[in-house]
Amino acid sequence: MTPAHQHTPHSDGPHRHHHEHGADSQDSAQAELLDLDAEVLAEHIASITAWLPLKTAPRQIVDLGCGTGAGTFALLDRFPEAQITAVDTSAGHLKDLREKACARGVGERVRTVQADLDEPDWPDLGTPDLVWASASMHHMARPERALRSVHDMLAPGGLFAVVELDGFPRFLPADAPEERPGLEERCHAATESFHAEHVPHRGADWGPMLSAAGFLVEDERTVSVHIEGDRSEAIGRYARESLLRIRGTAAETLDGADLAALDELLDAEGPRGILRRDDLVVRTERTVWAARRA
Known part of the structure; x- marks a missing residue:
């Protein structure tokens, strides 16, 4: 997911190239956000795995673009007899995942594979x-x-679950911050042209594409997320890390007053920083397509 830029799981997935300088530090920063994403949205990920229209419990699972393991561990919990192959381009993410699997006592149920899924020949x-x-x-x-590669890989009757989101979650109320109301939405708007060019399939309807690849789309579900900030201390850190990533793309487009207000929000030590706000709410949506190989 990173052409010449490294983004979060909301604007980029965890499986693409890391050829650029500083890939290790970018991997580490991305891993932190992926882990926060997994912690804050754990209940919603579990609800999606519980919803999957499976005829029998799967014994062999592949997690494509696994990152640091949010989906892998949710699936291991949901299907205690299953073995999972976790696939990602990032060696750092796969190392993190293996260490977590061993710490949780499920290391023997997880195989990791480093691969670029944009290559025509998969392992x-x-x-x-x-x-x-x-x-x-x-x-x-x-x-x-x-x-098509997924279709050909699946066992006959096997299920493919595609989980996608429209973009970054929102965290701030519309009238925040006081001196620059609506700042968060302007930050998102400032990234739109970049994403339209570099992530053109974000927000796509995967149903027709799955059908064209030979799948039978059995169901589709949109999960709305609304988590009050007082539910978890991690939400403040999740909001800050997400907005830090947005800043990297939005800074060239935002005006000076908005950029200064954003930097004040991102100041981890500042009295007006996002870590000190008590009005945060995680708001986002995820859509799931369940498609079967006939």
Whole structure:
């Protein structure tokens, strides 16, 4: 998911190239946001795995673009007899995932594979009963080819779960901050042209593309997320890390007053920083397509 830029799981998935200078530090920063995403949205991820229209419990699962393991561990919890192959381009993310798996006592149930899913020839990932792809498919340079690869890999009757979101979550009320109301929406708007060019499949309707690849789309569900900030201390850190990533793309477009207000929000030590706000709410939506290989 990173052409010449490194983004978060909301604007980029965890599986793309890391050729640019500083990839290790970018991996580390991205891993922190992926872990916060997993912690804050754990209940919603679990609700999606519980919803999947499976005829029998899968025994072999592939997690495409696994990042640091949010989906992998939710699936391990949901299907205690399953073995999971976790696939990602980032060696750092896969190392994190393996360490977590060992710490949780499930290391023998997880195999990690480093691979670039934009390559035409994928490594042997077995014949899974379930393939899971969360926030990764929209980064494919040729998603139609990747969808066909998943179709051909699945066992007959196997299920492909595509989980996508429209973009970054929102955290601030519309009238915040006091001196620059609406700042968060202007930050998002400032990134739109970049995303339209570099992540053109974000927000796509995957139903027709899945059908064209030979899948039978059995169901589609949109999950609305609304989590009050007092539910978890991690929400403030999640909001700050997300806005830090947006700043990297939005800074060239924002006017000086908005950029100064954003930097004040991002100041981890400042009295007006986002970590000290008590009015944060995580607001986002995720759409899930459940598609079966006939």
